[in-house]
Structure formats: C-alpha cells, structure tokens
Amino acid sequence: MNMNPGNQSTVSEFLLLGLSRQPQQQQILFIIFLSMYLSTILGNLLIILAISTDSRLHSPMYFFLSNLSFVDLCFSSTIVPNMLSNHILSSQAISFPGCLTQMYFFTVFIVMDNFLLAVMAYDRFVAVCHPLHYTTKMTHHLCALMVTVSWGIANLNALLHTLLMARLSFCADNKIPHFFCDLTPLLKLSCSDTHINDLMILTAGGLVITIPLVCILISYICITAAVLRVPSTKGKFKAFSTCGSHLAVVSLFYGTIIAVYFIPPSSHSAENDIAAAVMYTVVTPMMNPFIYSLRNKDMKGALTKVTYIIFFNFQQRMGSKFHKCMS
Known part of the structure; x- marks a missing residue:
C-alpha cells in the first residue's frame, strides 16, 4: 500500500529511465536491441508466412505456433520501438495515457503467451x-474456440488492471526505473491506496499465470508417463522430440516470469528484475522462431521455401529495375 498525502501535484507524464544512463552503454544497447528487434520481426513473420503458405503445416500444432509468433511479434513491438525512439529523440518521457496503453497491451500479450x-x-x-x-x-472449431477464449480473457484481464491503475493518483515522483510501463513499478510511484490493485494482481493476475502453468505441468506429466510405457528407445525419442521445442520455449518463458513475479522482492534487486524482463519481452520472442525451426524438419523446409521465394522475387524486381535504368 502506497500512501503519501504530502505533494498532490498530478503527474501528466512519466520518465522511463531505461537500461542504462551512461551514453556509451546506451549506444551499444541501442544497436543490440535494434538487431534483436529486427530478428524478432523477421523470424516471426517468416514463421507465419511459412505456415500460411505450406499446406503440410495446416494442422492444429502449427495453427497455434502461428498465433504464438503473431503474439510474440506484437509483444516485442509494444515495448522495443518506444525504447529505441526514446534513444533517438534523447527523451525518456511517456505520457500518462501512453503509459497506460503500453501497460494494457503488454498485459494482453504476456497473458496470451501463457494461454497459447x-x-x-x-x-x-x-x-x-x-x-x-x-x-x-483437435478439430478446427475447438482450436479456433481455444484461441478466441484466450484473447477474450487476456483483454478482460488487461482492462481490469488498466482501469484500476487509471483511478490512482500519481504525485511528485514520476521516474520509472524500467524500460517500459509495467504494473509493479507504476504502483510503487502512486500516492493513492493501492490495496485493490495489489489484491487483483495477486488473484486475477496470479490465476492467468498459474492456471496455464499447472495445465502445462499436468500435460507433460501425462506425456512423460505415456512415453515411458513405449517399449522401444526409438519410439520414446520420437515421442519426446515432438515436444522438445515447446518444452524449451516453456522453460525459457516461465523461468524468467517466475524470477520476476513469484520470488519475494527482498531476495532480488531491481537490476535482476530488468534483466529478467529483457529475457521475456525481447529475448524469448526472438528465440522462439529459431527454437521451433531448428528442431522441426517440416518447418525448416517450409522456411527455406518461403525464403527462396522472397529472395527470388526480390532479385527479379531488382533485375527489372536495373534493365529499365540501363535502357
């Protein structure tokens, strides 16, 4: 609970302090995050294009993977472009409505990642x-229904936290020691009673994180039990290989989420929170396409085909432009 009735001047904007305040480090971080963001966009777009154009990949597993790639693309785009533009403009400011909007979409996409x-x-x-x-x-109707329900719950959850945040007052301090508008750093700046917000984060926010995680754990317990009953070693390896990519993504995503939101604040620092946030907002969306494509022969084949078509069309257009210029 944050109560500070002293200075009641209303804050109209916040200052995102970012990852570093040293100019040399900021330039290096800008190059690194720009490269990672471009890789995220390219990788996830290629996954979506490969799945949509290759009829062999029109199955429930790849339908969910294309949705995950879309969510990861949007997830990273909610945070990284604003951080990069602030660096270019040498500005740390983000308006109060802009901060709430970023928080809303960040919450939507992180919950969607959980459900997917x-x-x-x-x-x-x-x-x-x-x-x-x-x-x-796993019918098409059921797959579409599960994704639609996930989007509905994610938006309702984000709307709840955003409306509760909008009712709070923010006084003198407007510096957010983070690179985006997250729930916890914002609540620490409020001079209002945040008891309801904290309760909703613990209950509603906790449920949308823990319920999918419990479902994943139960699913893999059942999968492991079924695989162990397979007599041949080759059969066991084949069964586990179908789950390897997904299990790697789950471990990467939930490992950082648990490090930030489930470990008591007294046992970790703000720097560790920011490092973990970088992992699940920037690194994980970038790594997902590589994890799924490197461990899947069908996906590698489809990605190679799509990349070849894009490169061939680009080469043809450049060739036609060159001939026009020469003529």
Whole structure:
C-alpha cells in the first residue's frame, strides 16, 4: 500500500529511465536491441508466412505456433520501438495515457503467451497420449474456440488492471526505473491506496499465470508417463522430440516470469528484475522462431521455401529495375 498525502501535484507524464544512463552503454544497447528487434520481426513473420503458405503445416500444432509468433511479434513491438525512439529523440518521457496503453497491451500479450503455451501443451498431450483420436479431438472449431477464449480473457484481464491503475493518483515522483510501463513499478510511484490493485494482481493476475502453468505441468506429466510405457528407445525419442521445442520455449518463458513475479522482492534487486524482463519481452520472442525451426524438419523446409521465394522475387524486381535504368 502506497500512501503519501504530502505533494498532490498530478503527474501528466512519466520518465522511463531505461537500461542504462551512461551514453556509451546506451549506444551499444541501442544497436543490440535494434538487431534483436529486427530478428524478432523477421523470424516471426517468416514463421507465419511459412505456415500460411505450406499446406503440410495446416494442422492444429502449427495453427497455434502461428498465433504464438503473431503474439510474440506484437509483444516485442509494444515495448522495443518506444525504447529505441526514446534513444533517438534523447527523451525518456511517456505520457500518462501512453503509459497506460503500453501497460494494457503488454498485459494482453504476456497473458496470451501463457494461454497459447498451455493450449500447445494440451495439443501435444492429445498427440502423444491419444494419437488415434487426435483428428477427432483437435478439430478446427475447438482450436479456433481455444484461441478466441484466450484473447477474450487476456483483454478482460488487461482492462481490469488498466482501469484500476487509471483511478490512482500519481504525485511528485514520476521516474520509472524500467524500460517500459509495467504494473509493479507504476504502483510503487502512486500516492493513492493501492490495496485493490495489489489484491487483483495477486488473484486475477496470479490465476492467468498459474492456471496455464499447472495445465502445462499436468500435460507433460501425462506425456512423460505415456512415453515411458513405449517399449522401444526409438519410439520414446520420437515421442519426446515432438515436444522438445515447446518444452524449451516453456522453460525459457516461465523461468524468467517466475524470477520476476513469484520470488519475494527482498531476495532480488531491481537490476535482476530488468534483466529478467529483457529475457521475456525481447529475448524469448526472438528465440522462439529459431527454437521451433531448428528442431522441426517440416518447418525448416517450409522456411527455406518461403525464403527462396522472397529472395527470388526480390532479385527479379531488382533485375527489372536495373534493365529499365540501363535502357
């Protein structure tokens, strides 16, 4: 609870202090984050294009993967471009409505990541534990319904936290020791009673994180039990290989989320929180396309085909322009 009735001047904008205040480090970080963001955009767009153009990939698993790539693309775009533009403009300011908008979309996409990873775990559970009934259980209608419900819950959850944040008062201090508008740093700046906000983060926010995680754990317990019953070593390896990419993404995503939101504040520093936030907002969306493409032959083939088509069309256009200039 934050109560400070002293200075009641209303804050109209916040200052995002970013990752570093040293000019030399800022330039290096700008290059690194620009490169990572461009890799995220390119990688996830290629995944979406490959899945949409290759008929072999029109299955529930790849449908969920294309949705995850879209969410990761939007997730990173909610945070990184604003951070890069602040560096170019030498400005740390973000308006109060802009801060709430960023917080809203950040909350939507992080919850969507949670739900999509849980849905993908269920898909792998059905594929491994009930392979003969996979097509009858994982219908197009059910897949679309699960994604639609996930979007609905994610938006309602984000709207709840945003409206609760909008009712708070912010007084003298407007410096956010972070590179984007997150719930916890904003609540620490408020001079209002944040008891309801804290309660909703603990309950509603906790539920949208823990329920998908529990579903993932249950799915993989059942998958592991089913795989261990397979007599041949080759069969076990094949069953586990279908889940390897998803399990790697889950470990990377939830490892950083737990480090920030589930470990008591007294046991970690603000620097560690920022480092973990960089992992799940920037690194994970960039790594997901590589993790899924490197461990999947069908995906590698589709990505190679899409890349070749894009490069061939680009080469043809450049060639036609060159001939026009010469003529």
